[in-house]
Amino acid sequence: MAISRRSLLLGGAAAGTAGAMTIWPLAASATPRRGPLRTDPFTLGVASGDPEPDGFVIWTRLAPRPLAEDGLGGMPTRDVPVHxxxxxxxxxxxxxxxGTAVARAAAAHTVHVEVHALLPxxxxxxxxxxxxxxxxAGRTRTAPAPWVSGGTLAMSFVSCSQYEHGYFTAYRRLAEDEPDLVLHLGDYQYEYRxxxxxxxxxxxRDHAGPETVTLANYRQRHAQYKTDPDLQAAxxxxxxxxxxxxxxVENNWADEVPEQPDxxxxxxxAAAFxxxxxxxxxxxxSVPRGIDMQLYRRLRWGRLATFHMLDTRQFRDDQAxxxxxxDCPAALDPARSITGAEQESWLLDGFRSSTAHWDILGQQVFFGQRDSDSGPALVTSMDAxxxxxxxxxxxxRGWVDARVRNPVVLTGDVHAHWADELKLDYADPTSRTVGTELVCSSITSTGDGxxxxxxTHPxxxxxxxLRFWNNQRGYVRTRITRETMTADFRVLPYVTRPGAPAHTRATFVxxxxVPGLHQIADTPTPGAASLAGRPGAADRGAATMRQETLRP
Incomplete structure (x- = not known):
């Protein structure tokens, strides 16, 4: 009987590999130096990433005891060949x-294989x-050939998965959609004890171990997150x-400046990287070199879409x-940068050379202006x-001057869904829209919502x-063609217990x-109407947003 893709990927992987082990070649290097691996080392699942037309990266990490305090997952202190x-x-x-790679003890027995020579x-x-x-087993996909401009891309994006605040059901629901590509825009794990x-x-549920400070701490914390079956499915x-x-790394760090003196x-x-x-x-x-890591990069999905993946932490000036x-005049200082000069130049060059239908910025913090004061003062987030x-x-202005065909900014960080239209002059509501921003809520951070x-936010x-706001947990599912980009804001009614269903709260095209948003669906969560009439409901939402610089 054939095994369905869903049963393989969402819990039935063992069935797909049972009885098939004889196909593996045996290598002399497979003989262990000090005793065999007696228990299953694949407790953290598998992953793939950064697709290109001829290949992708595949990943795993060996950890028979993933929560070991030394961060080494219960592995012996020897390198292990992995086929x-x-x-x-x-x-x-x-x-x-x-082929065969080596899971090295010095790298916590992780494996990164860059696979090439595949079909696009x-x-x-x-x-x-x-x-x-x-x-x-995992499923992955190569990008289309560089000259392909048609077809459809199913892309979902996520952020902010605080393990303690709930269950990762949203990752499971995303996996059930079977997207072609997933973007994670930051706060994959949290540092707190x-x-x-x-x-x-x-x-x-609770974090294991202390606040993450050392390499062992960060390795243990990543391992705890990776043990979650819903995250593994995604x-x-x-x-x-x-x-x-x-x-x-830690809350609200900026380049070499920590949140609190340290x-x-x-x-x-360096340990976190x-x-x-x-x-x-x-x-x-992207292999780190001390305190430096090359993270900003481009991924091209044929000529349909170019993803400019940004780093808004490592090179920014300290928050003003x-x-x-x-209400901070320093926020307007032209010398201040959130990207650093080199990354900014790289991005502007990318706009000028782009031939894509859609130029998509995958990045971390809110891009459009959000003034939290109804009066004459401009009160905004210094972290965004x-x-x-x-x-x-x-x-x-760089994408406007370069005549980028369809600029779209994708954002995480703020633990709520937003959709907004981007301007060059936010002081003039009638000024033309020059781009669009889609913001995903958190997977779990801040609980049920x-x-x-x-x-709509007050x-x-x-x-x-600011065209749309929703304070439930979830993710954004998109469908990208040459003619349209459709965004479904997917929400879950709860995350503090497992198994929640997901539904589309609103859909925009x-x-x-034609930069800007056209709403084609609005589907309130059952029972939500009672919240709208509850005194202070909107105010509590606004208060939540004011607190986001504390622990976004």
Whole structure:
């Protein structure tokens, strides 16, 4: 009986590999130096990433005891050969590539294989073997050939998964959609020890270990997150493109400046970067060098879409006026940058040379202006692009001057869904729209959240370019063609217990060469109407947004 793709990827992977182990070649290097691996080392699943027309990265990490305090996952202190296979089919009857990599003890027994010489625009399946143990299988995909401009891309994007605040059901629902590509826009893991960052009613589960400061701490924390079966399902269903935000290191850090004075911050940053690379499906071009890591990069999906993946943490100036929401003249200083000069130049050059139908910025913090004060003062978040207004204007004007066909900014960080229209002059509500921003809510961060009808934030009254807001957890699912980009804002009614359903709260369409949002669906969560009439509901939502600089 044939095994369905869904059963393979969402829990039935063992069925796809049972009885098939004899196809693996035996290598002399597979003989262990000190005893065999007696228990399954593939507790953290598999992943793939950064697709190109001829290949992608495949990843795994060996960790029979993933929560070991030394961060080494219970592995012996020796390197371990790991065999890998790529197949056209989920039963691995048509193998197209295979090889052997080494899971090195110095890198916490992680494996990154850059696979090449594959066909463009195709699904592939992959798996690993270490000694007698076989990993779950994953599905991935190559990008289309560079000259292909048609077709459809199913892309979903996510951010902010605080393990303690709930269950990762949204990752499971995303996996069930079977996207072609997933973008993770930051806060993949959080640094706090248990009990520090809590939600009303208490956290449904706890972090293991102390606050992450050392390499062992970060390795242990990444391993704890990767043990979650819903996250494993999302990684196994499609290639990911990842960028970090602040919590992969610590809250609201800016280049070499920590949130609170810390003489050891640079060592902490280097440890966090190493653990991040070790646990993500990134190419060797992103291997950290001390406190530096090359994370900004481009992914091209034929001529349909170019993804400019940005790094808005590593090169930014420190937040102005002591961070937080402020009326801060320094935020307008033209010398201030959130990207750094080199990354800004790289991005502007990309706009000028682009031939894509859609130029999509995958990045971390809110791009459009959000004034939280209804009066004459401009009170905005110093941690977002509002705190670097001249930097934002240079980027925006750059895509306007380059006549980018369809600029779209994708954002995470703020634990709520938003959709807004981008301007060169936010002070003039009648000024033309020059781009579009879609913001995904969190996977779990800040707990269940709530819906309201209508789904607009109170700030929208004096920020008319803010078109949509929803304070439930979830993700954004998009469908990209030459003619349109359709965005479904997917929400879950709860995350503090497992198994929630997901539904589309609202759907917006961006039309080719017509920047801005056209709403085509609005589906309130059942029972949400009662929230709209509850005194203070909107105010509580606004208060939530004012707190986001504390622990976004």
């Amino acid at each position: 890998w296979e790529i197949a056209h089919d989920e039963r691995f009857r048509r193998i197209v590539r295979r 625009g195709r699904d592939y399946f992959y798996r690993f073997r270490a000694e007698s143990h076989v990993s779950p 248990a009990g520090v960052y809590t939600i009303p009613g208490g956290n449904p 990684h196994a269903v499609a290639p990911w493109a990842v960028v970090f935000d602040d919590h992969e 003489p050891n911050f640079l060592a902490r940053r 190493q653990a991040y690379y070790e646990n993500m499906p990134l190419r060797r071009s 006026c002591g961070d937080g929401y402020k 692009w509002d705190g670097y207004a001249a930097s934002r204007e240079r980027i925006t 709530s819906d309201a009808v209508p789904a 700030w929208a009254a004096w920020n008319p370019h 961006i039309e080719d060469r």
